[in-house]
Amino acid sequence: MNRNYELMFIVRPDMVDEDLNKLISTLESSVTSAGGTTKTEVWGKRRLAYRVGRFNDGIFVLMLIDGIGAVVHELERRLRVTEPVIKFLTVRTDEELKRLDKIKKIRDSKKKASAAPAATAVSVTATTEAGTETSAPSPV
Amino acid sequence: MAEETKAPTAHAGSSGGESRPERSGGDRPERSGPRGPRPAGGPGGSREGGRKYFRRKKVCKFCVEKIEAVNYKDVRLLAQFVAESGKITPRRLTGVCMPHQRRLSRAIKQARNIALLPFAGRAQ
Numbered sequence: 001m002n003r004n005y006e007l008m009f010i011v012r013p014d015m016v017d018e019d020l021n022k023l024i025s026t027l028e029s030s031v032t033s034a035g036g037t038t039k040t041e042v043w044g045k046r047r048l049a050y051r052v053g054r055f056n057d058g059i060f061v062l063m064l065i066d067g068i069g070a071v072v073h074e075l076e077r078r079l080r081v082t083e084p085v086i087k088f089l090t091v092r093t094d095e096e097l098k099r100l101d102k103i104k105k106i107r108d109s110k111k112k113a114s115a116a117p118a119a120t121a122v123s124v125t126a127t128t129e130a131g132t133e134t135s136a137p138s139p140v
Numbered sequence: 141m142a143e144e145t146k147a148p149t150a151h152a153g154s155s156g157g158e159s160r161p162e163r164s165g166g167d168r169p170e171r172s173g174p175r176g177p178r179p180a181g182g183p184g185g186s187r188e189g190g191r192k193y194f195r196r197k198k199v200c201k202f203c204v205e206k207i208e209a210v211n212y213k214d215v216r217l218l219a220q221f222v223a224e225s226g227k228i229t230p231r232r233l234t235g236v237c238m239p240h241q242r243r244l245s246r247a248i249k250q251a252r253n254i255a256l257l258p259f260a261g262r263a264q
Contacts (some may be wrong), residue, residue: 008254010254010255048263049252049255049257049258049259050255050256050257050258050259052255055149058255062213087211087253087254087255089250089254090255091212092251096209099208100208100209103208107206137248
């Protein structure tokens with residue numbers, strides 16, 4: 001069963017782009033070989049909120065992974081043995097995404113529902129007004 | 141990068157912990173901000189003293205603005221609910237509802253782990 005994960009990791013700031021790209025491609029290939037899909041975003045260099053080792057900033061990379069848990073295990077193992085990686089965090093997101101989808105669906109349906117009665121309500125008041133106008137002169 | 145440079149200056153602008161709530165309230169007066177005026181959080185001794193401040197009803201920022209995705213990556217959102225010292229601001233001060241506070245605190249803790257937010261003290 002495939003699940004969605006977000007894997008964020010930080011590499012040391014003095015890492016060359018070339019090496020970073022190589023690292024990312026090896027990680028991606030290890031995911032795809034296990035039958036998953038990935039999307040990678042490089043956030044670039046950012047300040048860390050606190051010192052990690054002797055680093056005050058680092059290059060943040062975010063990988064969105066769609067695959068089984070074993071994929072994540074393998075990735076984390078690789079990150080742990082890769083020396084320039086100073087921190088990583090994996091978060092499972094599929095349940096959150098499902099929840100957000102559900103909320104969005106509910107909101108959309110509510111929007112439609114509220115739009116429809118509003119239109120009918122307006123037309124109803126219009127007709128009643130018209131009715132009172134027409135009926136008002138007749139008794140007089 | 142832009143995010144990162146802006147966040148600390150926002151902190152620096154509100155030098156004291158006390159001035160921050162007022163600032164956030166002053167920014168958008170139409171929706172009573174996540175931090176109401178300071179006395180609102182205090183124990184209910186306002187009536188006896190006959191003090192003149194108006195106790196504004198606190199509302200959950202996430203419910204009002206319909207923010208559902210509370211994510212550890214959104215540092216600027218999370219930073220609003222972290223005190224100067226790095227602590228998570230209690231619900232009684234911010235007015236966040238319980239379901240959202242749960243998500244919020246989880247997101248803040250995740251952000252701390254990946255060095256987006258400090259564990260203690262202000263971000264360097």
